[in-house]
Amino acid sequence: MLLEAKHLTKTFGEKVAVNAVDLQIEKGSFTALLGPNGAGKSTTLNMLIGLSQPTAGQVVYDQQPKLGVVFQGSVLDNMLTVRENLQIRAGQYRHVPADRVTVLSQQLGLTNFMSQRYDTLSGGQRRRVDIARALLNNPDILFLDEPTTGLDIQTRRAIWTLVQKLQREQNLTVILTMHYLDEADAADNVIVIDHGKVLAHGTAAELKDRYAADLLTITTPDVSQLVANIDRKPTRVTATQIAFNLPTMQDALDILTANRTLISNFEFRPGTMDDAFLALTGKEMR
Amino acid sequence: MTAMIKRNLLLYFRDWSGVFFSLLGALISFILYLVFLKQNMLSSWHQVPDAKVLLDTWLIGGTLAITGITTTLSSLALMVTDKADHIAEDLELTDAGPLRLFASYLSSAAVIGFLMQLAMFVIMWGGFYVTDGLTLSVTAVLNTLGLMVFSSLLATVVNAIFIRGIHSVDSLGKLATIIGTATGFLVGTYIPIGLLPSFAQNLVKFIPGSYVAALYREFLMGAKLDVAFGENTAARTSFDKLMGIRLNWSTLLTQQETYHIMGLMLIGAAVLAFGPEWLRIRRRRRVVRER
Numbered sequence: 001m002l003l004e005a006k007h008l009t010k011t012f013g014e015k016v017a018v019n020a021v022d023l024q025i026e027k028g029s030f031t032a033l034l035g036p037n038g039a040g041k042s043t044t045l046n047m048l049i050g051l052s053q054p055t056a057g058q059v060v061y062d063q064q065p066k067l068g069v070v071f072q073g074s075v076l077d078n079m080l081t082v083r084e085n086l087q088i089r090a091g092q093y094r095h096v097p098a099d100r101v102t103v104l105s106q107q108l109g110l111t112n113f114m115s116q117r118y119d120t121l122s123g124g125q126r127r128r129v130d131i132a133r134a135l136l137n138n139p140d141i142l143f144l145d146e147p148t149t150g151l152d153i154q155t156r157r158a159i160w161t162l163v164q165k166l167q168r169e170q171n172l173t174v175i176l177t178m179h180y181l182d183e184a185d186a187a188d189n190v191i192v193i194d195h196g197k198v199l200a201h202g203t204a205a206e207l208k209d210r211y212a213a214d215l216l217t218i219t220t221p222d223v224s225q226l227v228a229n230i231d232r233k234p235t236r237v238t239a240t241q242i243a244f245n246l247p248t249m250q251d252a253l254d255i256l257t258a259n260r261t262l263i264s265n266f267e268f269r270p271g272t273m274d275d276a277f278l279a280l281t282g283k284e285m286r
Numbered sequence: 287m288t289a290m291i292k293r294n295l296l297l298y299f300r301d302w303s304g305v306f307f308s309l310l311g312a313l314i315s316f317i318l319y320l321v322f323l324k325q326n327m328l329s330s331w332h333q334v335p336d337a338k339v340l341l342d343t344w345l346i347g348g349t350l351a352i353t354g355i356t357t358t359l360s361s362l363a364l365m366v367t368d369k370a371d372h373i374a375e376d377l378e379l380t381d382a383g384p385l386r387l388f389a390s391y392l393s394s395a396a397v398i399g400f401l402m403q404l405a406m407f408v409i410m411w412g413g414f415y416v417t418d419g420l421t422l423s424v425t426a427v428l429n430t431l432g433l434m435v436f437s438s439l440l441a442t443v444v445n446a447i448f449i450r451g452i453h454s455v456d457s458l459g460k461l462a463t464i465i466g467t468a469t470g471f472l473v474g475t476y477i478p479i480g481l482l483p484s485f486a487q488n489l490v491k492f493i494p495g496s497y498v499a500a501l502y503r504e505f506l507m508g509a510k511l512d513v514a515f516g517e518n519t520a521a522r523t524s525f526d527k528l529m530g531i532r533l534n535w536s537t538l539l540t541q542q543e544t545y546h547i548m549g550l551m552l553i554g555a556a557v558l559a560f561g562p563e564w565l566r567i568r569r570r571r572r573v574v575r576e577r
Contacts, residue, residue: 049379051375051378051379053570067379069376069379071372071375071376073371073372075371075372075373075375075376076373076376077293077297077373079296079297079300079301080293080296080297080300084293084296087289088289088290088292088293089289089376089380090289091288091289091290091292092289092290092377092380092381092382093380093381094381133376137380137381
């Protein structure tokens with residue numbers, strides 16, 4: 001195990017931000033910490049990185065690892081160019097080869113704006129520069145704190161492809177937090193956190209299987225007859241439509257075949273990460 | 287550490303308006319003097335020979351001391367903004383280590399303090415050369431340059447003590463305003479020390495910048511005063527005391543004594559600035575080891 005968190009706890013005064021979280025991270029794995037705002041994701045991440053000390057519990061690395069961190073906000077200097085920013089950070093590490101910045105800029109596609117000032121870059125360009133900065137010391141583990149928040153769909157895709165490629169090709173261990181749930185599909189290990197506690201973990205498919213109900217919506221000319229025919233409780237009934245939350249696809253097939261004469265149309269949608277997430281964390285905003 | 291110093295210098299000098307206002311802060315006393323005070327002070331000095339040039343050099347001395355204090359402070363502001371923008375967290379991840387990071391903020395501030403004093407010196411001397419034909423000897427210039435180095439080091443560590451307690455950009459601005467306003471009085475640039483009430487005179491002696499200002503005046507005015515006062519030591523002593531050219535402890539301080547006092551202040555301030563940082567790091571290490 002590359003990294004293990006045992007009973008990690010952090011309190012701020014009365015408030016318990018992280019409550020006895022256990023984590024095991026294997027080398028080369030891709031872990032996503034998922035949770036609503038204020039769930040304790042970033043606090044957990046900061047303790048794993050070593051930027052804040054846990055109130056109780058501990059973080060154990062199996063050797064002294066090199067860490068790379070992409071922070072939620074920008075931590076590079078707006079007034080400096082991309083090249084200056086990266087060269088200066090590289091200079092603050094002990095064993096960074098002289099051509100590291102050039103290599104990374106080619107690898108991450110930064111060559112076109114290396115001499116542009118950081119504050120003139122687009123959000124997606126900035127994110128790539130941030131990732132390049134995190135990779136300067138050739139880290140064993142890459143932490144990313146909500147790396148795709150506020151980016152358009154194309155850029156998000158590009159960033160995911162990049163991170164996955166790095167994980168595959170360089171056997172990089174990736175740990176990230178996010179709240180765009182559909183993106184969790186890329187992770188080997190999804191950990192859902194809320195109120196500082198781990199609510200569930202597994203692959204995205206496992207979580208969807210376990211926690212996300214499939215949704216069947218049927219359009220029918222005779223709503224009352226159909227409701228009488230089916231002994232399940234519908235989640236929604238309108239003048240022409242009935243909707244059900246179903247545990248499996250088979251249940252949907254059973255309903256559809258048994259009532260095919262009453263059905264003018266239907267829509268079946270398998271459970272998404274969003275459904276699993278809402279099932280786990282509730283619908284309340286905070 | 288060199289990378290970090292380079293970064294801090296780049297950030298300071300790339301922000302042109304920042305550099306300009308930083309200089310303007312120091313230029314204010316210079317301009318105020320020209321507009322409001324010069325005629326007034328000259329008329330009360332009519333029996334002093336070469337009064338014009340003496341006043342000019344007196345002002346240069348005080349203004350350089352102020353410049354050292356305000357420009358190093360505005361450069362150290364980077365430490366606060368880095369913390370506020372979470373850049374400090376990113377810097378802590380590098381191999382540089384907190385003590386070296388702290389030292390590089392201080393080093394770059396000292397470099398900036400020196401360069402800005404140099405710029406101010408050139409501007410003021412140039413101005414007075416044109417208007418009053420002010421000339422300075424090579425010795426005076428060399429001594430002044432050496433003092434600039436010491437002055438910026440001293441101002442940097444003293445400011446570093448204050449800035450350690452500042453955590454928001456807002457309170458930083460307020461601190462800068464307070465220091466910028468107070469300095470002119472505290473180092474006796476706006477009003478000669480001898481004209482202050484005795485409490486204020488004693489207060490001035492607790493301010494490191496006063497000793498810097500006094501030494502600047504002594505270096506810049508010394509030769510001219512020798513000529514002006516000749517053998518009249520009593521008049522010379524009372525003039526030195528009045529204008530803050532030499533500060534008065536039990537007797538008027540000599541150059542060497544002033545340098546010694548400034549050296550002790552520098553060491554004391556360095557202990558106060560680095561001490562808490564060092565303790566914080568040690569405490570954190572101990573916490574980590576216990577786990």
